Amino acid sequence: MKFGIMVNEGPYTHQATDSAYQFAKATLEKGHQIYRVFFYHDGVNNATRLTEPPQDDRNVVARWSKLAEEHGIDLVVCVAAALRRGICDENLAPGFRISGLGQLVEAGIQADRLVVFGD
Amino acid sequence: MNETTGGIEDDEGSGIVKKFMFVNRKAPYGTIYALEGLEVVLISAAFDQDVSMAFLDDGVYQLVKGQHTKALAVKNFSPTYRALEGYDIEKLYVERESLEMRGLNADDLLVPVEVLSSAAMGDLMKTQDVVIGF
Numbered sequence: 398m399k400f401g402i403m404v405n406e407g408p409y410t411h412q413a414t415d416s417a418y419q420f421a422k423a424t425l426e427k428g429h430q431i432y433r434v435f436f437y438h439d440g441v442n443n444a445t446r447l448t449e450p451p452q453d454d455r456n457v458v459a460r461w462s463k464l465a466e467e468h469g470i471d472l473v474v475c476v477a478a479a480l481r482r483g484i485c486d487e488n489l490a491p492g493f494r495i496s497g498l499g500q501l502v503e504a505g506i507q508a509d510r511l512v513v514f515g516d
Numbered sequence: 517m518n519e520t521t522g523g524i525e526d527d528e529g530s531g532i533v534k535k536f537m538f539v540n541r542k543a544p545y546g547t548i549y550a551l552e553g554l555e556v557v558l559i560s561a562a563f564d565q566d567v568s569m570a571f572l573d574d575g576v577y578q579l580v581k582g583q584h585t586k587a588l589a590v591k592n593f594s595p596t597y598r599a600l601e602g603y604d605i606e607k608l609y610v611e612r613e614s615l616e617m618r619g620l621n622a623d624d625l626l627v628p629v630e631v632l633s634s635a636a637m638g639d640l641m642k643t644q645d646v647v648i649g650f
Contacts, residue, residue: 403648438552478552498559505646506532506563513648516549 400424401508402434403501405515407442408457409450414443417514418460425468432508433471434461435501436493438515441479444472446490458490465492473500534645535566540575541649544594545585550578551593553650558596561603568607568644569600570637571629575650576614579625597627611637 402421406413421431436443448458465472472493474484479495486495505511538557544550560567571579578597585592600606608629615621615631622631632640641647 437556438548477555498556499562501556502536502560502563502565505536505648506534506565511646511648515649 398509399430399432399507401432401504401511403504403511403513403515404434404436404440404443405438405513407439408448411439411516413514413516414440414457414461415455417512418457418464420512420514421464421470431468431470433473433500433504435504436472436474437478437498437501439482440515441474441482441484444474444479444484444490444493445488447488448490462490462492475501533564533566535568535643536560536646536648537568537570537641537644539570539572539641539647539649540578541573543574544578544583545588545590549650550575551591553648554593554596556648556650557600557605558603561605567605568609568640569605570609570611570641572611572614572637574614574618576610576618576620576625579608579610579627579629580620581624581626594626600627609637609640 402417404414404417408414417434421434424431443458443461445458450456461472464470474493474495476495476497479485489495538553540550540553542549557567557569583592583594608627610625610629610631611634612631613634622629
């Protein structure tokens with residue numbers, strides 16, 4: 398099955414992105430595909446390469462980047478939501494790209510299921 | 517990038533028409549969910565999908581007439597709901613229980629809506645292909 402994933406909350410404050418990541422991993426392990434992961438609202442904060450969590454904590458941003466690198470997952474950050482929150486090409490983590498909301502609607506159309514992680 | 521469709525070329529996603537329901541559960545101000553949610557709804561109109569909106573819980577306040585936000589120093593975006601008709605987004609569903617719990621009825625709202633019981637709303641959600649909650 399082809400999944401779309403939407404992440405609506407930022408890292409560390411909220412579990413949404415952790416759950417989304419674990420869901421994405423499980424999806425791939427079961428042999429399904431991920432059409433796209435779309436980051437919206439404070440979820441765009443998952444895409445900053447400036448994050449530096451303590452050594453003994455998970456690195457939420459790097460984890461997404463690694464998933465993108467290993468599995469060719471399309472990680473898309475909403476441009477309007479990103480600019481509001483100071484996320485731009487200059488501080489974008491590897492594997493993410495900035496684009497428009499149409500990418501979310503398209504994921505809803507193309508994927509068999511769109512799974513939303515948020516508040 | 518195509519401004520209207522937010523980075524998607526017009527020929528992509530062609531032919532497929534899905535039922536999209538955008539579920540609004542939060543008050544219009546206090547958090548950004550309602551405002552940014554509405555942006556998604558407007559973009560979706562460019563994709564020729566079967567779009568509807570549902571309003572539940574404090575989300576019913578998004579549609580209440582007479583919003584004044586000057587003292588909050590945030591934009592009053594409630595006129596946008598009136599503009600939805602121009603985007604062919606005319607299916608607006610409001611949960612009766614949420615209205616009643618807040619002492620509201622359909623006359624208090626900015627736009628014509630269909631008021632549904634919680635159970636009917638649930639049945640309607642079951643028929644959707646894509647449900648996105650804000």
